[in-house]
Amino acid sequence: MSDDGITSAKCRILEILSDLDGTDLASIEKWICSQSYKKDLKTKKELQNSQKFLKKIGESLKKLVPFEAEMPTETIVPPAAGDQADCNKHNTYHIDEFLYDEDQVEVLVNKGKVKRNFCLDCNSRNIEKLTFISHSMSRQALQYIFKVLLPNDLESKELMDVGSRLGAVLYGAYYFSNVSKIVGVEINKECCEVQKRIINQYSMDVNRIKIIHSDVMDITDIVECTDIFIINVLDFFVDVEKHKKMWYFFRKHIKQGSYLVTNRSMAETLNGLNIFEEFMDWLTICKPYQLENEIFFDVEDCSELYLYTINKK
Ligand SMILES: C[S@@+](CC[C@H](N)C(=O)[O-])C[C@H]1O[C@@H](n2cnc3c(N)ncnc32)[C@H](O)[C@@H]1O
Incomplete structure (x- = not known):
């Protein structure tokens, strides 16, 4: 210096x-x-290194997917129920948080490639802020999940990301934790191909990280063996009936003592589907295991991440 x-x-x-x-x-x-x-200081530098890896993967993904990070074969529909039911194609814009962090979004806005507002009646200054949504978790959220929320030692554990999409959660688990088995299950074939290409490109250990092209409800045996589930909000991808079915499926098949990480409270998700009361005894919310790691990064935007343990079937 x-x-x-x-x-x-x-x-x-x-x-x-x-x-x-x-x-x-x-x-x-x-x-x-x-x-x-x-x-x-050593830990901080190690975390910065892992972050750099994830950022590099994000840059590689940008070359493999359309700018909006939505695949041609996908039908993504604003939800009819829950806290995002007010989203529609006029007031909502998808920008993938794993591919573009806040600074990168600001650059896109300054270049005019992304708009923050929409007009309520044309040619006027009567504008409204667009709602930005992301179908992937941000690098910061992933760091929080693996370095603050979950226990530090996950060596004997198996993790599943339900709907692994571009693979953000899987790469986060790979570089931020020592979890022994990482499974991404994804219903969209194109997304599975993208994840497999990244795993190959970055020479990740295929004995540790695996993609399954399937509906999660068709792989009961794997679900029953899994210790940690990460479930990002599914509202844009499943209708209310399928969404309810999925939670009944999870209640039946996730084993007692497993961890569940979500990016919206389960009370909010299940209340949105009108099934909260049936699930009240199924989960217990947990305090983060590694609060001491909050010194390493800004956790302000991580308040919507929750950790639960499964009580019983
Ligand atoms: C919100 S994205 C989550 C992306 C990723 N987990 C993350 O947090 O970065 C939800 C994904 O779930 C997939 N999906 C929806 N229903 C599914 C099902 N029943 N089985 C497997 N994948 C499903 C969708 O195709 C979509 O890619």
Whole structure:
């Protein structure tokens, strides 16, 4: 680092420290002088490295899928029930969060490739903000799932992403955790092909990561052996009847003690389908296992991620 770089780093550190009172400052000084600071710095760098890998995969995916990241063979329909029932093709825009983080979206907006607003009546200034939705989880959400929510050691565990789409969750599990088996089940064949190409391109260990082209309800035996389920909101992909069927299927086949990670509370999902009361005893919400890791990144946007354990069938 040049002298200018060091001056600028010192300036930024002083800016932060100047906001602290005496007790907090003493605690930070103690941390910086300790071994644990060195260990934390090493972890931070490892996380940054994994993030770089995921970002690179995102860049490769951009070359394999259309800009909107929706496949020609897909029929994606705004939901008729639940908290996203007000979405329609005029007020909603899909931008895949795994492919484009907030900074990248800002670049697209500045270039005019993505609009943030739509006009309520043409040629007027009477505009409304578009609702941005993403069908994939962001890199930040994946980091939170594997580095804060779930336990640190997943070596003996099998994980399934239900509806693995472009594979974001699978790559997150691969680079952020030591989970021994990672299964992506996806009903759309084109999406399966894209995931397989990425696994191949990045020489991932195919004994550890696997894609199954199927309806999840047709692979009961694998569901029954799985320890960790990740389920991103499915509303845009299944109608209300199928959605309900899927939750009855999960209640019947997910084994007791398994973990379930969702990006909307189960109360909200099941209430939207009018079946919440039937499921109340099935789940228990858990506190994050690795809260100490919250020092490594900004977790502000991760409040919609939930961890549950399955109580019984
Ligand atoms: C919201 S996307 C989730 C993407 C991915 N899990 C993530 O979080 O990045 C939901 C995916 O589920 C798939 N899907 C819907 N119903 C399914 C089913 N019954 N079995 C397998 N996949 C399904 C859809 O094709 C879609 O790609």
